[in-house]
Amino acid sequence: MNKPKVFLTRRILEPALTMVMESCQADVWPDEIPPSHEKLLERVRGVAGLLCLLTDRIDAEVMQAAGTGLKVISNCAVGVDNVDVPAASRRGIPVGNTPGVLTEATADFTFALMMAAARQVVAGERQVRSGGWKTWSLDYLLGADFAGATLGLVGFGRIGRAVARRASGFGMRIIFTDPSPAASEPGLNAVQVELDTLLREADFVSLHTPLTAETRGLMNADAFAKMKPTAVLVNTSRGPVVDQAALYEALASKRIFAAALDVTVPEPLPTDSPLLTLENCIIAPHIASASWQTRREMSRMAAENLLAGLKGEHLPNCVNPEVYDGHGVSRAAH
């Protein structure tokens, strides 16, 4: 029996890669840099399955180029803003993602960024390397306290809650916004508020929202104007949630104290970006989920979604279940 043809836009981690190679006729993009859109259009021609990363724009043109045999799109990420999900749904193609397994690693990294920005870890390290550190002094590189501070979580889904659990161990007061009412978590003492209240009261604002039409540019000049001058902003969600020009102004004018971003527009951020000239801004290369176990698990889940879709089975994690009929069969699998 012929194995199904699939395209993987990058190598995934073992043992998931072997799992895919054994069951499929797999074309794996060999480079570190993702395929260009043109290359993507070429390589997907005639495939039954596509396994992609958040760096790949999977639009209607890609689905069209793949042809009517395309049965599944498996995104190796929890966020699917790089995939035109409505276009996939119109074609009856299920789209898979990898929720859950990156929650703790992302929450850990959010906290790492929050602490690094609040306590000037990166600025201090730079001073040590450059010889800028002259002596121990009482007012050198002062930063914000955590105990008793208010953490404002924009988005209280899996990752927001995991950050809240950590914050509660640090003795922080927790407030949050979320589109679903009464999204609170027992035992956490977290209070749901309006965004305006959160921005005015929080000492730390951390973003945990998917990128949607509503959240694009949410953190703009108006939002920064409401924040405390001592506040720290952390973004481990998606770059476009923050208006970077407005953030630059807010940081350069000390309207807010500091920011730490794991995600930017674009990625990678060009080395001449004005944000990189600021001492009070830390930029990480989108690595919040980059722990060994998490990336292995993300690879496994992406492979399982791909293989299920190829067999015409319900994907274990599907973002557009409306493609299935009453018997769990997607239109693309017919």
Ligand code: DGY
């Ligand atoms: C995701 O899975 O959406 C994350 O951004 C990867 O870290």
